[in-house]
Amino acid sequence: MNSLAPVNSLEVSRLAYAYPDGTQALFGVDLSIARGERVALLGPNGAGKTTLVMHLNGILTAGHGTVTVAGTPVRKDTLKEVRQRVGLVFQDPDDQLFMPTVRDDVAFGPANAGLRGAELDRVVTAALERVGMLDAIDRPPHHLSFGQRRRVAVATVLAMEPEILVLDEPSSNLDPAARRELAEILRSLDVTVLMVTHDLPYALELCERSLILSGGVIAADGPTRKLLSDAELLAEHRLELPYGFTIPAV
Amino acid sequence: MSAGHHHRLHLPGDSVVHRLPPQCKLLAVLAFAIVVVATPRERFWAFAAYAVLLGAVAAAARVPAGHIARRMVIEVPFVLFAVLIPVIGLGERVSVLGLSLSVEGLWAAWNILAKATLGVVASILLAATTEPRVILLGAQRLRLPDLLVQIAMFMLRYMDVILDEMRRMRVARESRGFEARNARHIPVIARSAGALFIRSYERGERVHLAMLSRGYTGRMPIMADMTASTAQWATALALPAGAFAVLGLSLAGLG
Structure with a gap:
């Protein structure tokens, strides 16, 4: 543990990226997330949220600028390490759960890291317990409900003991009960969380701080409540609260 | 395990056969099939003895005959093909129920039917007693190329x-x-x-x-400990060993 060192979980500095076809998606993103923070990354569709997320574990490599995870810069030679530290939870749990049973799936990451036997069992059980899915350990993923699959997807990443958990639209396709259950789980976790979403009430519920990504730059950074109560700011970046929802300014 | 589309072949249970490690069962079925295919087609009683051996496995695994019969539908195209051979075959002919059939064709049809049926039943028994993913773990264990697995x-x-x-x-x-x-x-x-x-x-x-x-490097990590004991190998290989003994007897006695 180097928790005494004042290292941020995530540092992104002047990150710019253009797709091979020339479309510029990011125009110099700066952000930093301290250890233990839960931060929402808000933005309309097409703002570059997914592009940014793909830089966080080196799936895309920066055209310009740097990404640093817990002090380790994301580079070709650090990919393996970075990918263990950044736990990416994909939007479609079927992309994330590729093994025949829940147990095998959660074990995949730690087993690649070299764990075997009783130690592996312990890690798998603990991760499933944290998301309340221990009962499903021997079931095949396609027999679970969508909400259950998303929780198992979170467990597969937790089993890697990541420095930061990055969730892509965690509330999408969930019914209200599953949505609340996931919120309770996320709140109970003791890890840094970056939640990419355009579900503003969910961001308010879970994250103290929010960033607005718009037009490939960070357009706003502040307490979630303050940002969401600024109707003008939201409108400027194509963000809207659901019908009937108001957040009084503090 | 009910709704899964590909679990129709698997029959959950807890028999001796179910509990055997998959690599033992895979190798046993393969060896059995080789012995069956190597048997000369004229040795009728040897094929009957093979059928009895499979019947014993089915009984030990508590796989009902109906389950096997329903899954044997997969063999139908081969049966149709086999039925045609005596009609279109050449050479010496015999008259059966007014039809003129080729003797060589009849032998060929019998050969295909008997061997295919025994092979299909053995595979059905393997699939009925082993979950699909476990069969794959067995194949991995038997060093089938990782990519295929x-x-x-x-x-x-x-x-x-x-x-x-x-x-x-x-x-x-x-x-x-x-x-x-x-x-x-x-x-x-x-x-x-x-x-x-x-x-x-x-x-x-x-x-x-x-x-x-999650740290994939091109190989699936082997997580389950599936080492088979000598006793388990002996149990599984009893089937092909029995078949081999039958083959030996039939060749020695009637050859």
Whole structure:
């Protein structure tokens, strides 16, 4: 543990990226997330949220600028390490759960890291317990409900003991009960969380701080409540609260 | 294990056969099939003895005859082919129920039917007593190339997902009034198939990213401890050993 060192979980500095076809998606993103923070990354569709997320574990490599995870810069030679530290939870749990049973799936990451036997069992059980899915350990993923699959997807990443958990639209396709259950789980976790979403009430519920990504730059950074109560700011970046929802300014 | 599309072959249970490690069962079925195929077709009683051996395995595994019979439908195309051989065969002919049949063709048909049936029943017993994913673990254990095992594993996992996507595309077509009725509709179906292929390909890419994110290096980590004891190997190999003994007796006695 180097928790005494004042290292941020995530540092992104002047990150710019253009797709091979020339479309510029990011125009110099700066952000930093301290250890233990839960931060929402808000933005309309097409703002570059997914592009940014793909830089966080080196799936895309920066055209310009740097990404640093817990002090380790994301580079070709650090990919393996970075990918263990950044736990990416994909939007479609079927992309994330590729093994025949829940147990095998959660074990995949730690087993690649070299764990075997009783130690592996312990890690798998603990991760499933944290998301309340221990009962499903021997079931095949396609027999679970969508909400259950998303929780198992979170467990597969937790089993890697990541420095930061990055969730892509965690509330999408969930019914209200599953949505609340996931919120309770996320709140109970003791890890840094970056939640990419355009579900503003969910961001308010879970994250103290929010960033607005718009037009490939960070357009706003502040307490979630303050940002969401600024109707003008939201409108400027194509963000809207659901019908009937108001957040009084503090 | 009920709703799964590919679990129709598997019959959950807790018999001696169910509990054997998959690699033992795989090798036993393979060896049994080789002995059966190596048996000269004139040794009728040897084939009867093989059938009895399989019957004993089925009884030990508590697989009902009905289960086996229903799954033997897969053999029907071979049966049809075998039935045709005596009719179109050449050489010396005999008259059976007014039909002129080729003697050599009859022998060939019997040879195919007897050997295929024994092989199919042995495979059905393997599938009935072993979950599909466990069979793959056994294959991995027997050093089948890792890539093949992984491909089969993903097929197992994503079959339902892709079938589901196919069903949604069909519903989308039909809700806009399209129903494939004649050859002119083939291009529409072909485009759907193309779209499905691209979707699956893109899913493959996303799955690969998910695997990389969790430290995938090209090999599946072997997680389950599946070492087989000598006793388990002996139990499993009793089937091919029995068959081999029958073959030896039939060759020595009647040769």
